[in-house]
Amino acid sequence: xxxxxxxxxxxxxxxxxxxxxxxxxxxxxxxxxxxxxxxxxxxxxxxxxxxxxxxxxxxxxxxxxxxxxxxxxxxxxxxxxxxxxxxxxxxxxxxxxxxxxxxxxxxxxxxxxxxxxxxxxxxxxxxxxxxxxxxxxxxxxxx
Numbered sequence: 001x002x003x004x005x006x007x008x009x010x011x012x013x014x015x016x017x018x019x020x021x022x023x024x025x026x027x028x029x030x031x032x033x034x035x036x037x038x039x040x041x042x043x044x045x046x047x048x049x050x051x052x053x054x055x056x057x058x059x060x061x062x063x064x065x066x067x068x069x070x071x072x073x074x075x076x077x078x079x080x081x082x083x084x085x086x087x088x089x090x091x092x093x094x095x096x097x098x099x100x101x102x103x104x105x106x107x108x109x110x111x112x113x114x115x116x117x118x119x120x121x122x123x124x125x126x127x128x129x130x131x132x133x134x135x136x137x138x139x140x141x142x143x
Contacts, residue, residue, distance in 0.1 A: 005033040024104035037088030047085035048110040050074045056118040098127040
């Protein structure tokens with residue numbers, strides 16, 4: 001694993017150790033960090049308290065490594081602000097990658113979102129349509 005990748009994971013792990021939270025990392029057989037997602041304790045509290053409407057945004061090829069950025073946003077909290085509640089960097093925009101990443105989010109949920117907005121990413125749309133078997137059930141998904 002590169003030094004930068006290791007430093008990133010170490011920083012997140014230290015934050016989780018001190019303050020709580022969640023980290024999911026996909027490291028391949030060659031010890032290369034493929035994808036990771038994380039959620040701090042504050043993110044988790046915001047998500048579970050204000051998750052009536054969420055936005056799942058994926059930004060494609062916006063960095064030099066052509067990795068997908070995954071951002072799950074609670075639309076409005078009690079201060080009238082939108083806040084990030086789950087973040088990830090993903091190796092691809094494939095269905096299996098979204099399944100891996102959003103299963104991590106699912107494990108942190110106390111209640112289901114009522115409405116999910118997302119971009120038109122084909123794999124993400126497929127995930128949301130198939131998500132009836134997951135915790136994202138009985139929701140309106142607007143793509």
